Amino acid sequence: MTDTAAEDRPRIEPSTRVLLHDLGVRRDGDEWIVGRMATRTFVAMPAAGARAVELLGEGLSVARTAETLRAETGEDFEITDFVRDLTALGFVARIGDCPIPDADPPPASLPWLRPHHVRFALHPVLPVLVGVLLTAAVVVLIRRPDLLPGYRDLLWSPHGSLVLLSGAAAGWALLLAHEVAHLVTARAAGVPGRMRLGTRLQFLVMQTDVSGIELAPRRHRLTAYLGGIALNLSVASLLVLILALMDTGTTAHRLLAAALLVALLPLPFQLMVFTRTDLYFVLQDLTGCRNLYGDGLAYARSVFLRLVRSRRLRLTTGAGDPSTRLPPHERRAVRFYSVVLVAGTAACLTFMAAVTLPVDVTLLVRAARGLGPEHGLAGNADSAAVLVTLGGVNVLWLVTWWRNRRTRR
Known part of the structure; x- marks a missing residue:
């Protein structure tokens, strides 16, 4: 042949x-x-x-x-x-x-945005300004602890549909701004960047591919990775300063307090580095690893296979250990990260099965039962809003997961 x-x-x-x-x-x-x-x-x-x-x-x-x-x-x-x-x-x-035949390059998001348009995003003064703004907000919160947001701030209206719709609108707007911050800082470094929807375990996320930032200096790389977090913190800090100047109890105050919580809610998620969040890329860069997630997953899989084959709960190294080909500093980081990866993934999936999924199913069933002429216009509108908001997010997760799965194949 x-x-x-x-x-x-x-x-x-x-x-x-x-x-x-x-x-x-x-x-x-x-x-x-x-x-x-x-x-x-x-x-x-x-x-x-x-x-x-x-x-x-x-x-x-x-x-x-x-x-x-x-x-x-x-x-x-x-x-x-x-x-x-x-x-x-x-x-x-x-x-x-x-x-040599050449494939078409992947399209960039906001192609009209040129590096010279957003060069300010890499100016060394910008992180200082963000730090000053954050410090001012922290000082205000120390003096006015009543401005610290709580879950009740999200319940600014007695109508659940309004709470859900406004929360979804504010959340997606801030999510888009978060990703645009990544795109802007990457574009300032000459990297095209592309925004798209993605999935991280049970989470629907918007992500920005900044491939090419590897060629930039470390300060520029870290700025691109942390640009979204910096935007969330800046928005939250501004809201704290504005709330400190407003009368409490007004509708505007309640709405801004809800927006403050929406701006802060994504930040704990960034600590979940096992889902390749912004802080994951910072960790990967600082540890000098080439593919922390891929190498950590391969190492965890090899350990599992060795445990199954040997039937002994003892971790050994040698043949079959993919981390042995890595430099010592990468090997240590990969092995530690693999523990975080396995434990974090297990915790997330357990929480989804025990809490998130039952709550979603219950809300969707209640909303479906709340439809009908006997429930009146307000009741039907409320149920429809829950179905559209909650059901739409779950359908969008499934579509995005399936599309990305086919693309990887």
């Missing part, structure tokens, strides 16, 4: 020269991050790999690149295989006289 795909590949001879796409390169410890921003494809390479990319990009042939690397390092490198790997990654535009 002939390999048609292999026959279609352009031949790579010692004299072959390649044309690379526009690639970004950044040193990261002992390795180099090399990637193509247009396709959001990035890999970590040793220094020799980054040097090979540089030489090929300068127009040297495959043979000359290998000779130069041998002269610089004293080692032999298979540049032919390396060029094939670069081609598979989409980094090569042409091999010799043969152009």
Whole structure:
């Protein structure tokens, strides 16, 4: 049987020269991050790999690149295989006289937004301003503890439909603003960014893909990761300062107090790093891990399989342990994170089965039974609002989960 795909590949001879796409390169410890921003494809390479990319990009042939690397390092490198790997990654535009087909780049959100429009988002003064605003709000709360929000602040109206609809509207508006903050800071660093819906266990989330931020300096990377949290804290701080100037008991005060709680509610979720929240990416960056979630999941799976096969509750290392191929500092972080991953996932799924699911089913059943002419206009409107709000979120979760599952496949 002939390999048609292999026959279609352009031949790579010692004299072959390649044309690379526009690639970004950044040193990261002992390795180099090399990637193509247009396709959001990035890999970590040793220094020799980054040097090979540089030489090929300068127009040297495959043979000359290998000779130069041998002269610089004293080692032999298979540049032919390396060029094939670069081609598979989409980094090569042409091999010799043969152009390489290129896939369409994924679309960016808000493509009209240019880096120079939002350059202010990376200004070092901005975090200072956020810190000043947050400090002022904390001082006000210490002096006025009555402004601390509680769950009763969400119940600003006796009509459950109004509470649900207003809470959903405010929550989704703040969620969109949270993701736009990620997009703006990433775009300021030259990263396209793309916002879309996603799922994290039982949670429906909006997420921003900022692939490419790996090429930016650490300060810019952390700013992009923490931009959403900073926005939530800034909004909450502003609301605290406004509430301190208003008379209590008014409808406006109750609405702003509810908005304050809505702005703060997503922040505890960020601590759930096992669901790849914003703080997860901060943790991954600070620990120097390439794929903390993927490596942690692989390690946890290997431990489970070894326990099942050995039938002994004893953790061992060696063959079958994927973390052994990682550097020591990554290995320690991955093994610790795997414990957080397993425990956190189990706790979330248990809470969903014991609390969230029964509550949702009960509310939906009550709302369905509340429909009918005998319940009047207000009763029907209230039940319809619950069905649309709560049922819509659950349907949207299912659709998003199924769509993303098909995309991954």
